Amino acid sequence: MKYLFNITFILCICLISCKKERKESNGFVLHGNIKGKIDDYIYLEYGGKLDSSLVKSNTFLFNGNVAYPTKATILPASPTSGKDMTVGSFMIENSSIKIYTKYNLGNHNGKLLYSLDIDSLIGSNSxxxxxxxxxxxxxxxxxxxxxxxxxxxxxxxxxxxxxxxxxxxxxxxxxxxxxxxxxxxxxxxxxxxxxxxxxxxxxxxxxxxxxxxxxxxxxxDIGNAAPPFELPSLDNRLVTKEQFFGKYLLIEIWASWCAPCRQANPALLKTYNSYKNRNFEILGISLDKDLKQWQQAIKQDSINWLHVIDTAKTTQLTFKYPTIPFNILVDKEGKIIARNVTPEKLSEILNRLLQTN
Known part of the structure; x- marks a missing residue:
């Protein structure tokens, strides 16, 4: 009897341990439904991992495990495929999750664009x-x-x-x-x-x-004096921030090869034309290395404010901007009053400032 008791006890311990192990290893199950014609693999990135699932009858399935709620991205193609794509992002956790997505293959700027958008998601509290x-x-x-x-x-x-x-x-x-x-x-x-x-x-x-x-x-920081600079203009004159004292100045750091910079130019030009005769100026600081491309971009975008070029990227050390486009708005004394303002926000700020001055 003692022998049987020991066996039973050991079995109980094993069952408890196994049950505990199964509980700890429970992960997530991502059940997916997809609208649109696709009979290919889609991909899931999370926590440094990449997984794939073949879409069958407009459904897909992913299984995995995360230590804590983690950002996840669902993609219509492999991230290493080089394809242009839009993706869906969400928070994934260890639970049963249902995700409803929409797939589309279209044309964008002459290239195929693979799109996978999230319509809704159920089962992830995070x-x-x-x-x-x-x-x-x-x-x-x-x-x-x-x-x-x-x-x-x-x-x-x-x-x-x-x-x-x-x-x-x-x-x-x-x-x-x-x-x-x-x-x-x-x-x-x-x-x-x-x-x-x-x-x-x-x-x-x-x-x-x-x-x-x-x-x-x-x-x-707001209230600090803007960093100093001395850079050549289009006509090869050296320009400094002191030349703009007495005016509100937007220092816009950009480049001809920067798509977001170029996309913002039409709206920025509209704001500039509205306020340029009211003690406001824009100074464009370009990071271009190719002078012709810089000059061509200015002409193509019709951006008629003052331009200087910083081929050595000295402003990156002094302004410490992480990415471009980047801008700071300074007051008449050269002190910073705003950072990274959109053209719409710039209009709002200028309208308020110029009404009180």
Whole structure:
């Protein structure tokens, strides 16, 4: 009997251990439905992994495991295929998830464009939280509140998000995106937000970019004097920031080969033409190396403000901008009053400033 008891006891231990092991190894199951004609593989990227699934009868299936809620991207083709594509992003976690997508193969600028968009997703609480948080951010960004009021609301919201979601890698993304795209947060605010994060759950590249941004903001915080420069113009005259004292100045850093820069030019030109006779100027600082391409782009886009060229990229060391297009708006004394403003936001700021001056 003692022998049987030991066997039974060992079996029980094994069953408990196996049950526990199965529970810990439970991962996610992503059930997909896709609209559109496709009989090929689609791809899923998450946590540094890449998986594929063959679409059959407009359905697909992915299985996997994540240590914590993770950003995932669903793609209509392999990321190494070189194909032009649009992709869908969402938060994946260890649960049963249903995702409804739409596939399309079209033409964009003379090239085939493979598109895979997400219509809806069920079963990921972290994704539901993300969607809700994104809506809140856009509501604040699009509100009529002042920049200071927006910053206070967003900092409070992000601090709360970091505290209540300690393992979410979205913390770093939100801080970086709001800083880059909307020019929010000074160097001290960014440092405090970075210190709140659990670095074990953040993407190393994101953390590195936030650290670089903090160094940049120490130079470009609102109220600081704009960094000095001395660069040659189209007619080979040396131009400095002191020449613009007494006017509001937008320093726009761009290049002829930068598609987003060129796309913003028509709207920026419209704003310039509205305010150029009201103590406002734009100075374009180009990073081009080819003088002819630089001159041709200025002519093609009809951007008739003053232009200088920085072939050695000296401004990258002084302005510490992460990407282009990048701009700063300075006041009549050369002090920074805004960063990375869109043409629409620039019009709003100038309208307010020039009414009070």
């Amino acid at each position: 994704n539901t939280n993300k969607v809700g948080f994104d809506k809140y951010i856009q509501k604040i960004i699009n509100s009529d509140k002042s920049v200071n009021q927006k910053e206070l609301l967003l900092i409070t919201k992000i601090e709360d998000f970091i505290r209540t979601n300690p393992t979410s890698e979205l913390s770093g993304d939100y801080v970086l995106d709001l800083s880059n795209f909307y020019g929010l947060f000074n160097s001290n605010q960014l440092s405090e937000l970075l210190n709140m994060m659990d670095k074990n759950y953040q993407n190393e590249e994101t953390l590195s970019k936030i650290s670089l941004l903090i160094n940049q903001r120490r130079v470009l």
